[in-house]
Each structure stands twice: as structure tokens, then as C-alpha cells.
Amino acid sequence: MTKDELKSEIIRLKKEKRAVILGHYYQIDDIQDISDYIGDSLALAQEAQRTDADIIVFCGVHFMAETAKILNPSRKVLLPDVAASCSLAESCNGEDLRKFKEQYPGHIVVSYVNCSAEVKAESDLICTSGNAEKLINALPADEKIIFAPDRNLGGYINSKTGRNMVLWDGVCVVHDAMEAESFLKLKSEYPDAPMVAHPECNSALLAVADFIGSTKAMLNYIQKSESKRIIVATEPGILYEMKKNNPDKEFIVPSGSDSCSCNECSYMKMNTLEKLYLCLRDEKPEIILDSDLIEKAKTPIVRMLDMSKELGIIK
Ligand code: 13P
Numbered sequence: 001m002t003k004d005e006l007k008s009e010i011i012r013l014k015k016e017k018r019a020v021i022l023g024h025y026y027q028i029d030d031i032q033d034i035s036d037y038i039g040d041s042l043a044l045a046q047e048a049q050r051t052d053a054d055i056i057v058f059c060g061v062h063f064m065a066e067t068a069k070i071l072n073p074s075r076k077v078l079l080p081d082v083a084a085s086c087s088l089a090e091s092c093n094g095e096d097l098r099k100f101k102e103q104y105p106g107h108i109v110v111s112y113v114n115c116s117a118e119v120k121a122e123s124d125l126i127c128t129s130g131n132a133e134k135l136i137n138a139l140p141a142d143e144k145i146i147f148a149p150d151r152n153l154g155g156y157i158n159s160k161t162g163r164n165m166v167l168w169d170g171v172c173v174v175h176d177a178m179e180a181e182s183f184l185k186l187k188s189e190y191p192d193a194p195m196v197a198h199p200e201c202n203s204a205l206l207a208v209a210d211f212i213g214s215t216k217a218m219l220n221y222i223q224k225s226e227s228k229r230i231i232v233a234t235e236p237g238i239l240y241e242m243k244k245n246n247p248d249k250e251f252i253v254p255s256g257s258d259s260c261s262c263n264e265c266s267y268m269k270m271n272t273l274e275k276l277y278l279c280l281r282d283e284k285p286e287i288i289l290d291s292d293l294i295e296k297a298k299t300p301i302v303r304m305l306d307m308s309k310e311l312g313i314i315k
């Protein structure tokens with residue numbers, strides 16, 4: 001099938017089956033185009049929780065689809081490529097986290113949403129890059145905290161909140177590999193351009209960024225910025241939405257990373273239009289989770305959403 005045929009079949013199947021397509025900003029352009037909602041992890045989790053569609057097709061990575069299933073277990077949740085994982089989720093499993101917790105009695109566990117359902121079930125609170133700082137600030141000042149699994153996001157939140165959270169040693173392979181030197185070079189070439197970065201980047205890179213935030217927060221910053229050029233330190237899939245919303249602005253990335261190269265998340269890019277079509281047609285791969293696991297993992301995610309509403313981060 002041609003790309004256009006695939007797109008019209010996806011739209012037809014979506015209507016016929018009362019399905020909704022949720023897409024992350026790092027998905028390929030064609031998937032972003034055909035998604036009903038595009039967003040960061042927080043917005044997509046909220047959308048998954050409130051949808052009344054019969055089927056949720058999650059165009060993102062496995063932990064995102066799992067989160068959708070946990071929040072809305074009566075829906076069928078599909079992921080076009082079940083192998084679309086995440087290095088952070090892979091860095092930490094339930095058993096290892098249980099052992100880690102034993103070393104730090106009296107600590108609660110705050111986990112970044114980029115983790116498996118098993119890890120969520122071992123956690124007291126979940127956060128995303130869009131709410132982490134505010135949620136941690138809302139916890140009692142003397143609370144002892146283990147933060148898993150992203151040591152870069154955890155370190156960044158420690159620096160912003162003055163906490164001393166114990167950090168699990170995981171990284172996003174994509175953001176951690178971005179080098180401060182390449183961005184410093186860009187900053188000297190484009191001194192008028194502010195630099196935005198995702199908090200999964202390493203601390204050396206974050207130290208030279210002008211704005212640090214989730215994918216959605218970076219988009220908001222750019223929208224409001226009067227600068228005509230912006231340096232972008234995150235996965236290049238987001239450039240599609242950045243350019244769409246800001247046709248008059250120029251986005252600067254290290255050479256070669258604008259289309260298909262070093263900064264791409266290979267997991268996010270596993271989903272293709274063809275796999276999306278097949279997954280809607282055959283209603284698989286489906287995310288299936290044990291009901292006990294769903295119950296345990298749901299508590300810290302719902303706590304995150306409730307706190308985010310109380311703190312005015314989401315509506
Ligand atoms: P956001 O929640 O900022 O969209 O991040 C998701 C992610 O996987 C970043 O690598």
C-alpha cells in the first residue's frame with residue numbers, strides 16, 4: 001500500500017473500531033499527522049485515562065502504552081511495535097528496585113514514568129519531566145526519597161529543589177549521549193539563539209541550556225520566545241511540531257541530527273505507518289497486564305495525576 005492508502009485505511013479502521021490514536025512528539029511525522037492527540041508523557045497519560053474510545057492505539061514506547069492500560073484497564077490498548085522499549089525502563093526491574101529499597105530504609109520511592117509497570121508497583125509516586133520538580137517540592141522537606149530510574153532527571157531535580165534524593169543509575173541513551181561541547185559550539189556560532197534541553201540530558205549539557213523542560217514545556221517556551229533561532233537538545237522528532245507551530249523560526253541542531261541520525265530514539269522510531277495499520281486491523285500487539293499488577297501500579301500514577309491537578313500543573 002502507498003503511504004496515502006495506509007493513512008486512509010488507518011482512518012477508516014479507527015472510525016469502524018472506535019479507536020483513538022495517541023502519539024508522542026518523538027514519533028515519525030506521518031504518525032504525528034494521523035494521531036488524534038499528540039503530547040508529552042503527562043498529557044498522553046491523562047488522555048488515556050479519560051478517553052471513552054474502545055481501543056487506545058499508543059504510538060509511543062512500551063511504558064507509555066502500559067501506563068494507558070493501567071489507567072484505563074477496560075480498554076484494549078495496542079502498541080504498533082511491542083519491542084518499542086526505552087533504555088530507562090530497561091535499566092531497572094522490580095526485583096532490583098526491591099533490593100535497592102532495602103538498602104535505604106525509611107525512604108519513599110518516586111519513579112519517573114519511564115519505567116515498567118513492575119517498577120511503578122514498587123513506587124510511592126510517579127512523575128514525568130513535566131511535573132517532577134513541582135511534585136518533589138510538594139513532598140515534606142524531610143522526606144527521604146529514592147528517585148528511579150533516571151539519574152540525570154533526578155540530579156537535575158536535586159539541584160532545583162535542594163533535595164538529596166538517592167538516585168538509581170539509569171539513563172536515556174539518547175539524551176545522555178548528547179555532548180555539551182557540540183552545543184557550546186552551536187552557541188558560539190549562533191550567540192542570539194537560546195538553547196532548550198530535555199532534563200534527561202547529562203548535567204554538563206544542562207549546565208549550558210537556557211531552558212530545561214519536558215517536550216511540551218520546550219514547545220511552550222519556543223512559542224513564547226521572541227528569538228528567531230532556537231538551539232534544540234532533544235530527540236529530533238519534536239522538530240516537526242516545533243516547525244509546524246513556528247514557521248518563522250529556525251531550529252538549530254548538531255549537524256546531521258535533523259533527519260534520521262545520531263540523536264534519534266531507535267525505540268520511538270520502531271512504530272511505522274504500516275505497523276500502525278496492521279495493529280489496528282489485527283488488534284495486536286495488545287498490552288496485557290495482570291489485574292493485581294494494574295492495581296498496585298495504578299496507585300502511584302493516580303497520585304501523580306491528583307497532585308498535578310491540585311498543584312495546577314494540569315486541569
Ligand atoms: P516527555 O514526557 O517530556 O514527552 O518525555 C518522554 C520521553 O521519553 C523523553 O525521552
Ligand code: SF4
Nearest residue numbers: 086087172173174265
Ligand atoms: Fe526512552 Fe530516551 Fe527513547 Fe525517551 S528518548 S523513549 S527516554 S530511550
